[in-house]
Amino acid sequence: AASAIMTAGMFSTASGAQLSESSLYDVIPAPVSVEPASGEQYRLTGHTSIHIDKQASSAKRVANRLRELLRPATGFALPIKHDAAKYEGEDETGGISLRLDGSRAELGRAGYRLRIDDDSVTIRATTGDGLFNGMQTLRQLLPATIESDSERSGPWTIPGGEITDRPRFEHRAAMLDVARHFHGVDSVKRYIDHLALYKVNYLHLHLSDDQGWRIQIDSWPRLTTHGGDTEVGGTPGGYYTKQEYGEIVDYAAARNVTIVPEIDLPGHTNAALSSYDKLNCDGTAPPPYTGIEVGFSSLCIDEPVTYRFVEDVIREVAAMTPGPYLHIGGDEAHSTSEADYKKFMSRVLPLVEKYGKTAVGWSEYAKATPPKGSVVQYWHTENSAPEMVEAAANGNKILMSPANKAYIDMKYNEDTELGLDWAGYSTVRDSYRWDPATFLPDVPDEAILGVEAPMWTETLANLDQVEFMAFPRLPGIAEIGWSPASKHDWQAYRQRLAAQAPRWEQLGIDYYRSPQVPWP
Ligand code: TNX
Incomplete structure (x- = not known):
């Protein structure tokens, strides 16, 4: 697991000591709150699917973009699955879930909560904009080769933990x-x-x-x-x-x-x-x-x-x-x-x-x-x-x-x-x-x-x-x-x-x- 996490964070810090911890921090703009769960990580595979609530068209838009972003480099199909009933339970889907059930008080209109563990990735928000913002964070947590327009070998690991985030200015x-x-x-x-x-x-x-x-x-x-x-x-x-x-x-x-x-x-x-x-x-x-x-x-x-x-x-x-x-x-x-x-x-x-x-x-x-x-x-x-x-x-x-x-x-x-x-x-x-x-x-x-x-x-x-x-x-x-x-800190930012x-x-x-x- 450690080496897979290092792949994701390989270029991330000059201070190698915190390498496996720090990769969840390697996001620009810096999120409001980052809580790494060391030892946990999610790995994108050919079996990964994207889950959205059945009727959520704004989630559908984000799911389509996510699939478009991840497909070229991974070569994975990443099917979008519409859960039959409105989602209420725990994150048991085993894939990447985009849920429009975030708390408005906490996340506002454009914020999101991103949770990554061994089995699943879940982004919660109150709007499609929030889901989209969470998706961009998720994107930055994948290895840089995810941006490649041709198939690469991965491994497509994402460090575990939770990020809660919302913009300072609209x-x-x-x-x-x-x-x-x-x-x-x-x-x-x-x-x-x-x-x-x-x-x-x-x-x-x-x-x-x-x-x-x-x-x-x-x-x-x-x-x-x-x-x-x-x-x-x-x-x-x-x-x-x-x-x-x-x-x-x-x-x-x-x-x-x-x-x-x-x-x-x-x-x-x-x-x-x-x-x-x-x-x-x-x-x-x-x-x-x-x-x-x-x-x-x-x-x-x-x-x-x-x-x-x-x-x-x-x-x-x-x-x-x-x-x-x-x-x-x-x-x-x-x-x-x-x-x-x-x-x-x-x-x-x-x-x-x-x-x-x-x-x-x-x-x-x-x-x-x-x-x-x-x-x-x-x-x-x-x-x-x-x-x-x-x-x-x-x-x-x-x-x-x-x-x-x-x-x-x-x-x-x-x-x-x-x-x-x-x-x-x-x-x-x-x-x-x-x-x-x-x-x-x-x-x-x-x-x-x-x-x-x-x-x-x-x-x-x-x-x-x-x-x-x-x-x-x-x-x-x-x-x-x-x-x-x-969170504005030049020394941390330059890293x-x-x-x-x-x-x-x-x-x-x-x-x-x-x-x-x-x-x-
Ligand atoms: C000033 S600043 C301008 C532009 C120029 C620019 C070049 C401002 C509102 N107008 O017309 O392109 O400087 O930096």
Whole structure:
């Protein structure tokens, strides 16, 4: 048994002494409570089946995903069995059980309890989301070769014990800028897979900017046929058709990820302005832009056509977005006067409400006093921000993305070829060692919605490059968003992070081998 456990935890700790004990701890984000049962372990075999309650469709969704995850490497059939009556008894099924009977008081909506002993594995939760989160933990407790897309020999052992877990913040997000460089459907799907592994549950897509417009809008077709053509550096861009966007939304939903679309307004709009003469104050469309400056473009604030345009876009984007949020940007509108900015936002914010969505905007839009319940995404680096304190007092929620901590497009150090450095270098430790609840000490904890790791892509032309910037920083941001503050511990984290590397290797992720981490 000991050697089998060591297989599971083989890369897990630098301190070999606790090897067999520690493998149940090798989970990112760190769970709330971990109780190893040394000596116990479950072994996945060709006889293992997955059990769900007969009528539980959300459990069915998770069971299907679990089977999809485990099948390629194990080669096992892993049949899904529907127990005849609603399950009430002990864990006597002998397989992996997914049960929607967890205690809500203890686990909340997205938490789970995972129990592993010699005979069975049971995940309990109150919702399919909770089961899904438990499944991702289970996945990380299997040997890294479970991520292989071809059959491997195992043995597929899982260390025994019990994990009880629930998220600190409901909102744990990543952003991908598909405007500066276009990233196609397959790339976005792959990024979603990475997010799911670390229980990140929102993906914000930055769908428009000066350099490109990436989402089909039927009422304004030139946005994509002209505005989608280009990207930074002058290489061909691209865009998502409505059908492709729907495919992304569905793929994400199946992995517990909600898409948050962003149409950046009223600045960052050169691609739109370039597509239609009539959107410009002087009636003349500017040429496409393929550089990386910001702050030079603005919609024409006093023209009625501007608001027909914005309403059409918001209506169409809202209609293809099942999630609650619509991000309207609002950042770096340096070519829009403050008075115009407020005038613009006061007309646009009601449109977001009209089409049934909650508005999200970058820091600056707080000055337009968005309605109660709207989300302000803090991207500045200062630890004091009176506008955020005021926004919180006005009933807004603050989503934390301070650029010096959460921007994973920042270079790791002066030798990093990719990325930008305007917010400073950001090491793996820097991006991990901060607390979203206390970064702005004057904003009350209850106002903090969660955390987001933006990935701007001025310098990132393909997903391989995106992955190099995301790994290993993204799992750290996921952990500070999910795990209780008491579990944030850099020394322990760097060990657990190192243990993820064999998994990334199986997944074909090219990551940065930071000297701060004791890689195997
Ligand atoms: C600032 S921060 C921007 C983006 C850039 C990014 C690069 C913010 C809301 N806007 O337009 O892409 O810096 O790191």
